[in-house]
Amino acid sequence: xxxxxxxxxxxxxxxxxxxxxxxxxxAAALLxxxxxxxxxxxxxxxxxxxxxxxxxxxxHFIQTDLAATHGVAEVYxxxxxxxxxxxxxxxxxxxxxxxxxxxYPAEAWEKVxxxxxxxxxxxxxxxxxxxxxxxxxxxxxxxxxxxxxxxxAVGVFDNFAYAAGKAGLHQVTKVLAQRxxxxxxxxxxxxxxxxxxxxxxALLEENGAAVVDANPLGRLxxxxxxxxxxxxLTSAAGAYVTxxxxxxxxxxxxxxxxxxxxx
Ligand code: NDP
Numbered sequence: 001x002x003x004x005x006x007x008x009x010x011x012x013x014x015x016x017x018x019x020x021x022x023x024x025x026x027a028a029a030l031l032x033x034x035x036x037x038x039x040x041x042x043x044x045x046x047x048x049x050x051x052x053x054x055x056x057x058x059x060h061f062i063q064t065d066l067a068a069t070h071g072v073a074e075v076y077x078x079x080x081x082x083x084x085x086x087x088x089x090x091x092x093x094x095x096x097x098x099x100x101x102x103x104y105p106a107e108a109w110e111k112v113x114x115x116x117x118x119x120x121x122x123x124x125x126x127x128x129x130x131x132x133x134x135x136x137x138x139x140x141x142x143x144x145x146x147x148x149x150x151x152x153a154v155g156v157f158d159n160f161a162y163a164a165g166k167a168g169l170h171q172v173t174k175v176l177a178q179r180x181x182x183x184x185x186x187x188x189x190x191x192x193x194x195x196x197x198x199x200x201x202a203l204l205e206e207n208g209a210a211v212v213d214a215n216p217l218g219r220l221x222x223x224x225x226x227x228x229x230x231x232x233l234t235s236a237a238g239a240y241v242t243x244x245x246x247x248x249x250x251x252x253x254x255x256x257x258x259x260x261x262x263x
Contacts, residue, residue, distance in 0.1 A: 010033035012083045019048025019095030021197035029227035031057035051106045072122045086130035091120035092146045096162040109161045135184030142234045147189040153253035169243045177243030186242035193249030195221040199249035214260045215250030
């Protein structure tokens with residue numbers, strides 16, 4: 001058996017929202033295992049962690065707003081001209097919105113469902129020619145959607161549209177996996193528990209101790225946890241896995257996520 005089971009040498013990857021947080025963790029892991037990586041961000045290159053990523057390996061930057069009308073098409077055009085094909089698509093860019101039930105605004109639903117469900121679907125739809133050109137029978141192209149524990153376990157934070165969006169993303173993952181297997185593309189999701197990023201910093205500063213205490217494995221998600229799951233799903237090791245939603249949450253989704261006591 002090849003000991004290169006986890007190598008990504010020669011592979012080309014895209015990470016949406018790869019300029020900070022979980023996206024940086026994903027891009028860094030792909031680079032460390034040998035892939036050439038493009039990241040997207042709405043911000044200028046200098047305002048992201050692009051420079052540190054580029055020190056790890058070949059890295060490209062695409063500045064675009066994926067929620068804007070032409071955002072996804074711009075990514076397709078940039079990848080077509082710079083890479084030609086695409087082996088790995090990581091749909092990481094996402095947004096949350098927290099507010100009490102009685103005050104939860106209609107605009108939260110529009111914003112969150114657009115970026116967390118519609119955009120990942122549009123990315124797969126639009127980048128299909130590039131993914132299909134790279135995929136082979138025993139070496140399929142990969143789509144990995146970054147879902148969440150909130151998409152399959154009921155939590156205590158008031159992020160209603162986010163929970164619905166991530167549940168939707170998990171289901172779209174399975175539907176696309178069923179449709180795209182015969183086109184040599186796998187589609188899976190990673191469902192992390194809480195990671196310390198800009199998205200969660202305020203919540204975790206206030207409730208971090210309670211979150212850690214309630215977790216069966218007693219800690220938050222770390223970058224190596226994200227990397228391990230992502231490299232498994234994108235390398236030869238995961239070539240026969242499709243339609244999976246992989247919890248990377250220390251056991252939170254087994255029950256304690258919903259019984260968490262906030263301070
Ligand atoms: P951050 O808020 O730090 O990052 C969000 C990312 O999404 C940024 O890279 C941002 O890019 C990108 N983004 C936001 N809006 C747009 C847009 N309109 N167009 C393009 N990109 C956009 O949060 P995280 O790193 O924590 O979140 C990354 C993913 O991980 C999300 O899908 C989130 O749901 C998921 N996740 C996070 C968890 C956590 O505890 N932190 C737990 C479970 C899942 P930029 O600002 O550069 O444009």
